Amino acid sequence: MKEISKKVCLLGDFAVGKTSLVRRFVLNIFEDRYLSTIGVKVSRKTVVTPGPGDLIELTLMLWDLAGSEEFDQVRASYLRGASGAVLVCDLTRPETLTSLLTYADDLLRVSPQATRLIVAANKLDLTDQRRISQDELERVATRLNAPLYLTSARTGDEVETLFRHFGQMLVGEGG
Amino acid sequence: MLEEGQRLSDGLADDPAALDSALDDIRSILLDSDRQQARELQAKLDELERRVEDKDALTAIITPILSDAIRRNIRDAREEMIEALYPILGELVVRAVTEAMRDLARSVDAQMRSSFDLGALARRLWLRLRGVSSAEIALREALPFAVSEVFLVHRESGLLLWHVSRLPDASDDSDLVSGMLTAIRDFARDAFGRSGRQGQLDEIQYGAQRILIETAPHAYLSVVVDGVEPSGFRATLRDRVHEIDLAHEAVLSEYDGDPTPLASVEPVLRGLITAPTATRTGLSQGQRRLLLWTAGILGGCMLLTCGLGVWGWRTVQGLAAPPATLTPSPSPTPTSSPTASLTATLTPTVSPTVTSTATPSATPTRLPTTTPTATASATPTPAPIIGVMTGAAWVYSGPSLQSQRLPVYIDRGQSVVILARAGTWYRVRWSPPGEAEVLGWVPAEWVGATSPLPPGLITPPP
Numbered sequence: 001m002k003e004i005s006k007k008v009c010l011l012g013d014f015a016v017g018k019t020s021l022v023r024r025f026v027l028n029i030f031e032d033r034y035l036s037t038i039g040v041k042v043s044r045k046t047v048v049t050p051g052p053g054d055l056i057e058l059t060l061m062l063w064d065l066a067g068s069e070e071f072d073q074v075r076a077s078y079l080r081g082a083s084g085a086v087l088v089c090d091l092t093r094p095e096t097l098t099s100l101l102t103y104a105d106d107l108l109r110v111s112p113q114a115t116r117l118i119v120a121a122n123k124l125d126l127t128d129q130r131r132i133s134q135d136e137l138e139r140v141a142t143r144l145n146a147p148l149y150l151t152s153a154r155t156g157d158e159v160e161t162l163f164r165h166f167g168q169m170l171v172g173e174g175g
Numbered sequence: 176m177l178e179e180g181q182r183l184s185d186g187l188a189d190d191p192a193a194l195d196s197a198l199d200d201i202r203s204i205l206l207d208s209d210r211q212q213a214r215e216l217q218a219k220l221d222e223l224e225r226r227v228e229d230k231d232a233l234t235a236i237i238t239p240i241l242s243d244a245i246r247r248n249i250r251d252a253r254e255e256m257i258e259a260l261y262p263i264l265g266e267l268v269v270r271a272v273t274e275a276m277r278d279l280a281r282s283v284d285a286q287m288r289s290s291f292d293l294g295a296l297a298r299r300l301w302l303r304l305r306g307v308s309s310a311e312i313a314l315r316e317a318l319p320f321a322v323s324e325v326f327l328v329h330r331e332s333g334l335l336l337w338h339v340s341r342l343p344d345a346s347d348d349s350d351l352v353s354g355m356l357t358a359i360r361d362f363a364r365d366a367f368g369r370s371g372r373q374g375q376l377d378e379i380q381y382g383a384q385r386i387l388i389e390t391a392p393h394a395y396l397s398v399v400v401d402g403v404e405p406s407g408f409r410a411t412l413r414d415r416v417h418e419i420d421l422a423h424e425a426v427l428s429e430y431d432g433d434p435t436p437l438a439s440v441e442p443v444l445r446g447l448i449t450a451p452t453a454t455r456t457g458l459s460q461g462q463r464r465l466l467l468w469t470a471g472i473l474g475g476c477m478l479l480t481c482g483l484g485v486w487g488w489r490t491v492q493g494l495a496a497p498p499a500t501l502t503p504s505p506s507p508t509p510t511s512s513p514t515a516s517l518t519a520t521l522t523p524t525v526s527p528t529v530t531s532t533a534t535p536s537a538t539p540t541r542l543p544t545t546t547p548t549a550t551a552s553a554t555p556t557p558a559p560i561i562g563v564m565t566g567a568a569w570v571y572s573g574p575s576l577q578s579q580r581l582p583v584y585i586d587r588g589q590s591v592v593i594l595a596r597a598g599t600w601y602r603v604r605w606s607p608p609g610e611a612e613v614l615g616w617v618p619a620e621w622v623g624a625t626s627p628l629p630p631g632l633i634t635p636p637p
Contacts, residue, residue, distance in 0.1 A: 004432035005350065007332040038362040042333070042354030059432075061334060061354050077361035081332025083432070 002051065005059040006170045007081050009114075011103040012088030013096040014067040017122040020153035021088060022064050025163050039066040040078050047164055051171040058167045062086075079107050083170055084116030086162070087146065091121050092129040097140055104144050117146035118166045124152040320402035323384075325444045326353050327419065327437075329430050330395050333357025336427075336434050339444045356397055360388070389413045391420035393427035398447060415443055471609035560593040560632070562603065562622040570615035574600030583613050591617075593624055596633045 010018040019035060026045040035041040043062045048055055065078055085107050089096040100119065107114050119141045121132065141148035147169075149162040187194040226232045249256050303309070326349060327337040335353040356379075363376040379386040387398045389412040396416040419440050420427060426436045567587045572579040574597035583605075585591065591603040594614075601622050605613045 002433065002435075005334045005434075006432050007334055007354075038358060040358045040362075042351055042358060044348075044351050044354075059350065061332075061350065063333075063354070063358070077365050078358060080361075081329065081334070083332075 001048070001055050001057050003057045003059070004171065005061055006083040007061045007063060008166070008170070009063045009065055009079055009082045009085040009107065010088060011065060011085050011100070011107065012067050013090070013093070013099050016067065016088045016090040016093070016096050017153045018067065018086075018088045019064055021086070021120060021122060021151065021159055022062050024153045024156055024159045026062065035064060035066050039075065040064065045163065047167045049164065049167040049171055056171045058171055060163065060167060060170075076106070076110050079110040079114070082107065082111045082114040084114050084118070084166065086118050086120055086166060087144065088120045088122055089132070091123050091132050091150070092126050094132050094136070097121075097132055097136060100140055101143065116166070116169045117144050118162060118169065119144060119146045119148045120151045120162055121148065122151050122153060124150045124157055125154045320400065320404055320449065322398055322400050322447055322449045324349075324399040325447050326356070326397040326399075327416075327440060327444060328353040328357060328395055328397060329427065330357075330390065330393055332430065334430065334432060336394060336430075336437055337440050337444060339441065339448060341448045353397070356386070356388075360395075387412060389416050391416045393420050393424065393430075396444075412447070415447065419443060468609075475609065558626075560628055561625045562591045562593045562601065563625065564589045564591060564617075564621055565623045566621040568617045568621040570603075570605070570613060570617055571600075572615060574598055574602070574616045578616070581613070581615050583615065585613075585617065591622065593622065593628060594632070596628050 010022060012018050019041070022041075022043050026043045041064045043064060044059060045062065046057060046059045049058050050056070063078055063082070065075055085103070087100040087103055089100055104117060107117075119137070121137050123129075137148055137150075147165060149158045149165075151158045151162060153159060187197055226236065299309075321341070323342060324340045325338070326335060328334070329336050333354045333356070335350040338349040338353075340349075359379070360376045364374070367374065375388070375390050377388045377390075379388070383401055385400050387396075387400055387404070387409065389396045389398075389409065394416060396412055398412060419437075423437055423440070564585050564587050568585055570581045570583040570585060572581060585603075585605050589605060589607075591601075591605045593601050593603055595602040596619065597616070599619050600616045601619045601624075602614070602616050603622065605615075607613070
């Protein structure tokens with residue numbers, strides 16, 4: 001089985017749940033405090049996914065980037081060499097959805113090859129606080145040309161599915 | 176007033192109960208405060224007793240007091256404290272320093288023993304010429320140094336390209352380490368390179384371990400080391416990473432996450448791994464090679480001495496014997512061997528005054544004759560026919576493939592002495608350096624003779 005690795009960035013505003021999504025998906029060895037120290041924490045998850053002709057053992061190197069103004073200048077270098085990104089917004093905060101367009105622009109400017117994007121609308125478990133409609137989500141996802149998943153890092157809803165789908169996107173044709 | 180007191184006293188005398196009550200009142204008035212103080216003192220005493228019995232509490236109380244007292248004492252009476260503590264601390268320090276010096280001496284000894292390769296000697300000579308003393312060289316070389324892990328990392332993505340480790344149970348998290356290392360590099364560059372200053376993070380230190388980083392256009396090397404690296408090690412790292420970068424430029428510039436095309440870097444990275452030098456006690460490769468050569472030369476000298484001894488003894492025996500005629504060999508094979516060996520035969524040019532035409536194979540036979548046939552000059556010896564192997568060939572015991580194949584293989588380019596020809600085979604003598612001489616047959620097609628063979632050496636095919 002062919003083994004490949006890909007760098008993937010998690011982008012989104014502060015407290016949308018990027019770190020929680022990663023924590024739900026992978027087992028970390030680095031503590032979360034790295035994120036607040038240098039603005040990034042690297043995690044890893046290996047998935048087996050069908051590739052062109054054969055199964056592929058894909059190692060996703062997940063770069064969880066701090067969603068904070070403080071790290072804006074530093075973040076650009078962290079985006080280099082990425083194959084794609086998981087764009088995360090918070091269903092209870094509408095402004096976090098529109099930010100995704102900016103994050104995608106930043107990413108493509110630094111890493112033009114990072115064309116694989118996927119949107120995670122997180123905190124699905126906070127049903128009564130939800131303030132973003134399905135239509136709004138789909139509009140942004142369409143503009144980004146990215147699949148959309150409604151996730152909950154707390155309950156684990158759709159987290160695994162999202163990352164597996166993203167893995168397929170990365171090793172698929174041209175990935 | 177006195178009268179009233181007297182009356183009250185008389186009344187109390189008549190009533191004992193009233194007297195007691197009155198006395199109690201008086202006691203109460205006089206002793207109340209004392210009793211209160213006594214109760215308070217008792218309570219304090221109980222509390223103190225409790226604290227004294229509770230060791231932890233007692234320690235917590237007296238520790239700051241004692242610490243403060245000691246601190247003050249050290250500050251105010253430094254000389255006295257030193258004098259008081261010297262017998263204890265001095266001995267400890269001396270013991271620790273002695274142990275460290277002994278370790279260093281062992282390291283220097285081991286280094287001196289294992290540093291006989293020519294490269295090291297040349298380096299030492301160069302350093303000596305530049306004014307560095309032998310002791311300083313030995314001390315520097317004895318400093319411990321070991322490379323435990325080498326990471327080759329894709330510069331842009333931080334993906335691990337290749338990893339080698341000296342430790343058999345190395346962590347599987349090398350890809351995570353390379354990712355975080357890249358993040359730290361990027362962070363340092365962004366944090367300190369904003370003002371236009373160019374630079375790279377080229378070293379991270381953690382305790383006794385350091386991570387040395389050398390960067391090429393598409394990849395960088397991270398090497399985890401213990402101790403002080405020898406001079407030139409950085410340059411070696413730089414050379415290696417640039418060589419790798421150049422050799423795999425196409426893969427690295429468009430890296431797709433598949434490290435398979437980079438498998439050839441494994442021996443290069445493995446070559447950077449070194450064991451701890453200070454604990455190295457075995458022979459170095461150069462030292463082993465030197466010993467092997469010395470043993471070979473000594474062995475050769477012994478063989479030569481034995482051969483000469485036998486020859487001398489036989490010569491003396493021959494001279495001391497009654498007049499005799501040494502018969503020539505039935506087959507006057509030229510035997511002037513350039514090398515000494517046990518199979519070398521007595522040469523026909525021993526001395527111009529002795530009639531010696533000893534044979535390569537037969538012991539001289541003394542014939543009882545009174546007419547010596549000694550000749551004043553040696554029999555002319557044909558020059559040896561030198562051949563060069565034009566191809567590698569096995570050596571056979573006879574001039575055919577059906578004969579026994581000897582466990583000897585002569586490589587292309589080796590020189591041999593052609594002794595005879597039988598059909599399409601040459602009988603050759605081959606003298607590999609440091610090894611026993613070999614006599615046998617090889618196919619003539621693989622031997623290029625440097626001159627034509629005399630007809631006497633050619634026999635018809637068997």
